[in-house]
Amino acid sequence: MLYQRPATPPKLSGAEIRERFLSFFEQRGHTRLPSSSLVPDDPTVLLTIAGMLQFKPVFLGQEARKLPRATTAQKCVRTNDIENVGVTNRHMVFFEMLGNFSFGDYFKSRAIQMAWELVTQEYKLPAERIWVSVYEDDDEAYSLWRDEVGVPAERIQRMGAEDNFWASGPTGPAGPCSEIYYDFHPERGTSDASLEDDSRFVEIYNLVFMESNRNADGTLTPLAAKNIDTGMGLERVAQILQGVPNNYETDLVFPIVSKAAQLAKLDYAKADKRQKTALKVIGDHVRAVTYLISDSVTPSNIGRGYILRRLIRRVIMKGRLLGIQQAFLPAVAAVAVELSRTCDAAVAANAQRVYDELAREEKQFTTTLEAGEKKLAEFLSAAEAGSKTVSGVDAFVLYDTYGFPLEITQEIAADRGLQVDAEGFGAEMQRQRQRSKDSAKVVDVTAASALNSLAERVGATEFIGYTDLTGPSTVLAILRSGEAVESASVGDSVEVVLDRSPFYAESGGQVGDRGTLVDPEQPSTSGGASTSSIAVRIDDVQKGAGGLLVVHSAHIERGGLRLGQKVHATVDALLRRRIRANHTATHLLQAALKQVLGPDVSQQGSLVTADRLRFDFNLPQGMTADQTARVEALVNGWIQESHEAVTRTLPIAEAKAAGAIAMFGERYGDVVRVVDIPGVSMELCGGTHVTNTSQLAAFRILSEAGIASGIRRIEAVAGPAAVEYLSGVDGIVRSLSTQLNSKPDQLVSRVAGLAEQVKQSQKELAQLKSQLALSQAAALAAKAQALPSGVKLLVSRLDGLDAKSLQDAAIQLRDQLADPAAVVLLSSPEAGKVSIVAAFSPSVVKKGVQAGKMVGGWAKLCGGGGGGRPEVAQAGGRDVSKLPAALEAAQKQLTEALG
Structure with a gap:
């Protein structure tokens, strides 16, 4: 679009826009509260995604309100539109949400009036450029905007529930929304204008009117205390007031973009579309990772740690696409830290931790990146030659072995017109999770239904194990292979649920107790003998029915169990x-x-x-x-x-x-x-x-x-x-002292002396092997084949040499035969494996025949692989029987390439 700068609004910095918003509402009875952490105190979301999140318990009626009105500038992270970051003008992962909130105080009329006053008087946006949307059935909001505020009807649009109705969930508080849009092109008129046209309109302010409660049957009933939740995108307003074409060129982000451009030796104004997109992604994501690390999120492969790692790796990949090969994350993060001072003072205080974490993550990723990029190139080439799709298995290899998030693989593939089988990738991920789960101890999932039904009938198991390790109980349920049964007999392995239990069920990292169930008349002491008519061994204890029930994994050794039976439960006290x-x-x-x-x-x-x-x-x-x-x-x-x-x-x-x-x-x-x-x-x-x-x-x-x-x-x-x-350690020390004829305090120096002797012997052995290799190699020189091109070619096998000795021999032979040029390929089977070394003269390499590009293919014939530099490369394989065929293929390929 052709951007038109507004005629009348003042040009305000991002910090000034934020402060004017907060001060505006403070002057109108709102308490200014600090931004909450990006790590929310809410188990339903990984990261803080909206300004209302810290007030969610109040809105849901779970906490009493502490004040009637509040205003905040909340830092947020959302990754649902990550693929659009840098592509559109306004999509961002990190952003600030300015908000004003009413907890049962003012409602629609006052909220709408203050919103209009803020945008047209405080920020001085031209009234003729303001459009409004309301929920399709919200006649009250429509009338307030048209009749009280004076927005012309042609600039008010009714929209459906998908855009203009908020709900906390299937049940609970809900209500219609009203959104304020800024019009970049009023000259296009009002006829057939659509607020979904993002080339013309941008939503800057959303007002949520929580006025109803949604019941289980879907009906809405009025709330006794009606609330207001609003959100204004700081970066979007900055784009308008600063007269720039997108969020990334505001003073909130552009200094980071400029730093990245400087490191890439680019002029942003002259950069092409792809370069600008990459720079915008860096600008946005660096803000996100800086604030996340400051809020104590650390990179990992799960949860919010994975989100952080994914963002960091996207920045690194975008940097490499721009030609930045050196480490650069701390340098661009330093700009983000400087920009944070008016938003979150804690970021500057945590700056060193931010830099250290980014430097470590960048170093770690770049160590595997080169190998991963080579593997990705292979997969992409195979896809181009075939189905035009990178398989899910290949994408998972890149993720699991080389640390490439799926999204990065998809982006790079898309640049070459290819797709990635995301569904296949997901299947591989699921198989990996299942392998992890298979090794974990859990109550048989087929028992879940029976346990849930039992918990509904009898309630939670009474746990007495904090104070008592033994006590009477009643059998409430017996499950065999997940099915409820009425009784069990000798030899059966079952799950048993008691009305009260001294057994600790595995949780919080602590394993479950073990012990016994016996007749209540003749309880045994822990570890003692019992003449009870029943003997049930408890091998493990887990939680069931969402933690309500204690489920005992039992093996019946004597007698039997039946529903309603009285037993005496005893925990193994020594184990506890x-x-x-x-x-x-x-x-x-x-x-x-x-x-x-x-x-x-x-x-x-x-x-x-x-x-x-x-x-x-x-x-x-x-x-x-x-x-x-x-x-x-x-x-x-x-x-x-x-x-x-x-x-x-x-x-x-x-x-x-x-x-x-x-x-x-x-x-x-x-x-x-x-x-x-x-x-x-x-x-x-x-x-x-x-x-x-x-x-x-x-x-x-x-x-x-x-x-x-x-x-x-x-x-x-x-x-x-x-x-x-x-x-046990003392016993080992005594034994070593005897064997080495040394006192305990002399063992360290004695073992160090022995280790040095072994090291010296290994060094001497390596030297002897190298001498043997050079001696054998000298005898091979006469076998070199003189090709018509003048290059001498030698492909041969030397048995019993390690890879280092083989490489020394290959280089010596190449230099000996290089008159003017030579190509030497030597191989050696040792300990059931194959080593292959190629040494090419520099003049051969200049002709495009490179050792590093060829040696892996020959090793692949032996079930292996490898590579290296153009002049010297090394590979290995696992199948010694295929070595003759590999050498024959190498002889033929090299003869053709060199002849």
Whole structure:
């Protein structure tokens, strides 16, 4: 479109537009509130996508209102239209939503009047350029705009529910919307004008009138307290007031775009369409990733971490398309940080973390990018020669092995007129998820219906296991292979549901208890003998029916079980003691990690068993030996100090206010259980724990390693498991001392000396192999074939050499035969594998015959692959029997290429 700059509006900066909005509503009784985090306190959404999200509990009636009116400038991230970013004038992943809200205070008339006053008087947008949409049945809003505000009827359009009706869900608060549009081309007149014509109109302000409640049958009834929720796109208003053709060229984004153009050695004004699109994507996405990292999101392969990683990788890919080969993310992020100062002061405070995270992610991605780009090129070439579609399997290989998000593969393929089988990709993803699920212990899914029905009848299982490890119970349900049965007998493996249970069901990372069910008249003590007529072994305990029921995996060893039967349940106390020691140790471990590594470290997952604990946490790089030692020392210090561990239940708001740490991603009820080790740790946790840290006896870290980008894992032992581990280590030390005839304190130096001897022997062996290879190679020189082109060609096999020795021999032969030029291909089968090395003279390479491009094809005949530089390349294969055929093919191909 040909853009026409408005005649009268003042040219305001983005910061001035934001401040005028907030001040305007402050002057009209609204409380200015800060932007909430991009990580919402709402399990239904991954990221903050609208200004109303922080007020959602009030709108839904879940919380009482704290004030009647509010106004905010909310940072938001949406990825639903990511493919349109940079392509259209206004689609963005990151944007600011300016909003004013009424919680049962003013309603339609006042909201409409203030909106009109804001856009026409505060921002001075020409009234004749303002159009309005209303819900098709909202006669009241139509009349207010036409009769009270004075908008001509021809500039008011009625629209359907898809565009102009908001609902919180299938049931709950709902209401019509009214949207304000700016007209870039009033000269086109009003006849047949459509607000969906984005070449002419842009929506700048949306007013939602929450006036109804949608019932289960779909009917609407009036709400007693009616609310107002509005949203104005800051970047869209900036585009208008700054007289630029799109959101990306406003002062909110363009400095980032300019920095990217500078790094790409481009003049934005002279860039072509594709280059400008890439620069716009960088400008938008860099804002998004900067704010996301500042709000403690770290790159990963799941959830919001995956969204962040996906955005970062899109920026890197767009940069490479522009010719930026060096690391550049921190440099462009520095501009975003500077721009953030009037929006979110925390970003500047967190700047170093932003730069470090981006630098690490960029380095990691670029290490696999080159290999991935080669593989992508292969897939694209195959698609061009065939179906014009990259298969779902190939797209998944790019994602799983090389880190290419599906969207990036689709974009690059689209540039070459190709498609990607997204459905096939999804099937591969599902198969991978299923493989992960297959290894997890869960209650048989076929039992879900029976368990849900039972929970509706009897309610939740009463858990008595915090205080009692044994007690009477009644059998409420027996399931065999997922089907409800009335009884079970000796030898049967079944799931059993009791009315009350001392068994802890697996949750929060803690494994389920084990134990027994016996006659109530003759209960056995844990580990003791019993003369009970029934003996049921409990091997595992899980939750069912959405967590309401405790489901016991049981094996009947004596007697039988029937519905309604009275039993006595007993938990294996020794096993529970070991588990709870390891669980309390995870709390101490998290507290120690925060002290040593910083407060941003938080739990990302855990597993607590009787034998050991596993703790996953966010950290962009591995821990040093000193950090690991300090963490271990802190935990052992707290154990020796004998801190009490107190558990209590509190309202969740009170628990969080007291400083209790919530597990990331967990959902909690209104009342929570808090495990408090005063002065050390306070966490929300439903697991079982010791009553004093001294009961842990000792703590030892076994390993620390990365399990995903930005996620580390510590495995450790505590309590009896730690004592057993240390006893085992002591036994190993004693045995080594005897075998090496050294005292325990001399073992390190003794082993180091032995290692040096082995290293020296290996070095000598390698030298001997190299000498053997050179000796054998010298004898091959006479076998070289002199081609008509003057190039000497040698294709031969040398047995018993490793790849390094083979390469040395090939290079020596090439140099020896190069008068004027030579091509040498040597191969060696060793330990059931094939090594192939090619060495070409520089003059041969100049003619277009390159070792790196050819050697992989010959190795492929042996079930392998490889490549390398044009002059020297190396490959390998797994099928030694195919080596003669590979050498014959190489001889023929090289003779043709060189002759």
